[in-house]
Amino acid sequence: MNRADPDRLLLRRARRTLALQNAAAITLVLLIVGAVALIVVSHSGRRALERSLQRTAATEEDVTDPPIGSWIFRLDAAGRLQATPGAPAGFPDVAALRDPGGLSTKEIDGTTYLVETRRKGTMTVQVVGSLAASEAERRRLLVALGAAEVLGLGVSAAAGILLARRAIAPLGDALARQRRFVADAGHELRTPLAQLHTRVQLLDRDMRAGATAEDIGADVEHLLAGTRQLGDVVDDLLLSTQLPAVDSVGEEVDLAVLAAGVVTSMNDRASQLGVELVLEPDPDQPSLVRGRPTALRRVVTALVDNALSHTAAGGHVAIELRTDDGRVTMVVRDDGSGFDPADTQRIFDRFARGHDDRHRFGLGLALAREVVTGHGGTIEAASTPGQGAVFTIRLPSLG
Numbered sequence: 001m002n003r004a005d006p007d008r009l010l011l012r013r014a015r016r017t018l019a020l021q022n023a024a025a026i027t028l029v030l031l032i033v034g035a036v037a038l039i040v041v042s043h044s045g046r047r048a049l050e051r052s053l054q055r056t057a058a059t060e061e062d063v064t065d066p067p068i069g070s071w072i073f074r075l076d077a078a079g080r081l082q083a084t085p086g087a088p089a090g091f092p093d094v095a096a097l098r099d100p101g102g103l104s105t106k107e108i109d110g111t112t113y114l115v116e117t118r119r120k121g122t123m124t125v126q127v128v129g130s131l132a133a134s135e136a137e138r139r140r141l142l143v144a145l146g147a148a149e150v151l152g153l154g155v156s157a158a159a160g161i162l163l164a165r166r167a168i169a170p171l172g173d174a175l176a177r178q179r180r181f182v183a184d185a186g187h188e189l190r191t192p193l194a195q196l197h198t199r200v201q202l203l204d205r206d207m208r209a210g211a212t213a214e215d216i217g218a219d220v221e222h223l224l225a226g227t228r229q230l231g232d233v234v235d236d237l238l239l240s241t242q243l244p245a246v247d248s249v250g251e252e253v254d255l256a257v258l259a260a261g262v263v264t265s266m267n268d269r270a271s272q273l274g275v276e277l278v279l280e281p282d283p284d285q286p287s288l289v290r291g292r293p294t295a296l297r298r299v300v301t302a303l304v305d306n307a308l309s310h311t312a313a314g315g316h317v318a319i320e321l322r323t324d325d326g327r328v329t330m331v332v333r334d335d336g337s338g339f340d341p342a343d344t345q346r347i348f349d350r351f352a353r354g355h356d357d358r359h360r361f362g363l364g365l366a367l368a369r370e371v372v373t374g375h376g377g378t379i380e381a382a383s384t385p386g387q388g389a390v391f392t393i394r395l396p397s398l399g
Contacts, residue, residue, distance in 0.1 A: 015164045022160030030152040034145040045134030053116035053127045070129045077122040255287040274313030285323035288398040291375045299368045303332040311336030330393040338383040
């Protein structure tokens with residue numbers, strides 16, 4: 001089992017759990033809504049029948065023509081009984097006629113009846129109504145709710161799976177970025193740390209041997225260069241963790257100002273190498289784009305650092321800016337050693353090696369492409385061995 005398998009198992013388990021929770025929540029809501037609907041329908045049917053019985057009992061309805069589903073019984077003072085033809089067996093309720101007590105309930109042969117009994121002068125009136133229609137409606141509603149619940153269960157399961165996938169996707173991305181960061185860190189930090197360790201050991205040996213400041217000056221410079229290289233690697237690693245958010249947020253960035261800051265910060269190194277570093281901004285148009293300043297600054301720094309690293313003393317590195325057709329174009333040009341044209345696409349791959357297997361490109365250029373792409377732009381490289389390299393970035397303009 002490879003390292004990614006535990007992550008996949010974790011994500012699969014999380015998706016399953018979240019999907020079940022979502023489905024259970026939606027199903028519970030459907031059950032509650034169905035129960036409320038059933039209660040409301042049952043209650044409203046009963047209340048409607050109660051009002052009908054009370055209204056009939058209060059009026060002089062003809063016993064031969066009662067409301068549908070109702071039967072009327074009248075008992076006068078002489079004990080004579082008038083009844084609606086076809087009344088169900090068991091009615092009238094003789095006990096209620098003798099002692100009227102308003103509304104009561106009676107069940108006969110599985111059917112529930114409401115019985116309203118009251119006195120009107122010397123007469124006792126009893127109105128009987130069946131809840132059979134209301135119960136039939138409730139049964140139909142129950143069947144419909146059951147079917148809806150089954151359908152809703154399927155829909156809720158599908159919705160739960162969809163919601164779970166969307167909710168877990170950021171976790172998967174985070175785990176992937178974490179794995180990539182750990183792998184990148186181990187890959188990139190191994191060499192500079194080993195070099196620093198070796199140089200410190202050599203410096204310690206020389207100092208124990210009584211070396212003077214002049215004797216160890218070169219070693220100290222190498223040590224400083226190693227720490228700078230290590231810092232660059234750490235910057236690249238940190239930037240790599242921020243890349244997924246590059247295209248989601250941003251602010252107005254003036255590439256001319258940003259590039260000027262990079263030139264200022266790297267002038268000392270260029271002078272030490274004997275290389276002229278210049279900025280040629282667009283004299284007519286502002287170079288405004290939308291993006292993350294730190295990420296874009298790292299791109300320019302990586303390209304300038306790459307150019308300085310491959311340009312001999314007496315060489316030139318130039319940053320050119322121009323704005324036209326809704327795009328800002330930045331060109332980083334040098335007249336250094338260049339690279340094999342066969343490596344034009346390979347150099348933007350993480351930890352790629354050159355066509356001749358001697359040149360290693362690391363993270364810098366790969367991150368540069370990811371940042372530029374995340375900003376909606378493009379980056380291209382061209383070179384002629386021995387005559388230098390040209391890197392061209394194009395980004396959407398705000399101007």
